[in-house]
Amino acid sequence: MSKSPVSYKRHRFPPAVIALAVWLYFRFPLSLRLVEEMLLERGIVVSYETIRCWAKKFGSDYAARLHRKVASPNDIWHLDEVAVMIGGRKHWLWRAVDQDGYVLDEIVQTRRNTKAAKRLLIRLMKKRGCRPKRIVTDKLRSYGEARRQLMPTTEHRSHKGLNNRAENSHLPLRKRERMMQRFRSPGGLQRFVSIFSAVRNLFVPTRSQHSASAIQLHRLSAMAHWNDVAGFSA
Structure with missing residues (x-):
């Protein structure tokens, strides 16, 4: 509808x-x-x-x-997390992009552990409606444990040099963070990135x-x- x-x-x-x-x-x-x-x-x-x-x-x-990119079982998910200071406290923005650099999802969390990685993967599977062909991450062990629990048959490549696509996806937000003189609340950051990435995906x-x-x-x-x-x- x-x-x-x-x-x-x-x-x-x-x-x-x-x-x-x-x-x-x-x-x-x-x-x-x-x-x-x-x-x-x-x-x-x-x-x-x-x-x-x-x-x-x-x-x-x-x-x-805005139009969303159609999911495919041949997609490759590049996952990464970046620290964001909010009110003097460190938070983590977990992000997933595909093989074309299209931002699939982002979630602000206070932890950088397996539970947080699982939450990102669960959201991704619900939104995309299918599992990817492969996930690519850095050396953070939480990704591997979360993948084993949620998608054990999905290929996982863990190497910092392979994950430049996800790491580079943080750069536009870093520019905005400096311009805005940081974010004031986790909810404000979550709302901003959901709009910011949707617009960026389009243009x-x-x-x-x-x-x-x-x-x-x-x-x-x-x-x-x-x-x-x-x-x-x-």
């Missing part, structure tokens, strides 16, 4: 302006104040606090409507798209889909 259109009731700004502000904030390493300045240059006077409200209210709605070309024309066509198609999801025509 298709979802009902995004509702903009009781919002005085046009949907195109709201969608543009949300897109700028999640697509590029921009602060709320920089998005405010970019909109002002276009003659749109809106405060950064309003943009913050738009990002929180409409970001998740947009992300939930970043696949590894097979090398030519300038292919990249331009991909971006035009992505923008058209974004506008459709937001409920207006460009």
Whole structure:
């Protein structure tokens, strides 16, 4: 069943302006104040606090409507975790990407152990609907134990040099973390990455798209889909 259109009731700004502000904030390493300045240059006077409200209210709605990559039993899951400081306490953002660098899922947890690794794998299997051909991880033993308990027949390659794809997937978020001067709560981080990665999945070309024309066509198609999801025509 298709979802009902995004509702903009009781919002005085046009949907195109709201969608543009949300897109700028999640697509590029921009602060709320920089998005405010970019909109002002276009003659749109809106405060950064309003943009913050738009990002929180409409970001998740947009992300939930974006196309998702179809799962395949031939997929390769690259798994990795990265430390994020929140309120002076270390948390771990566990991430899974596939062979094309497409972000499959992310989950914020306080632990870096087998229980946390199992939680990531369980979420992945539920969301993807099938098990992968192979998982690739670093040398953290928790992955191996979790894999043995949940998917014993799935191939597992554990080597730091093989997992650059997952490790590189952390870099865009690190840029945003510096721009935002860190995250203020685990829930806030979880909400942000769910939207941030969905937008990035849509707009970043696949590894097979090398030519300038292919990249331009991909971006035009992505923008058209974004506008459709937001409920207006460009």
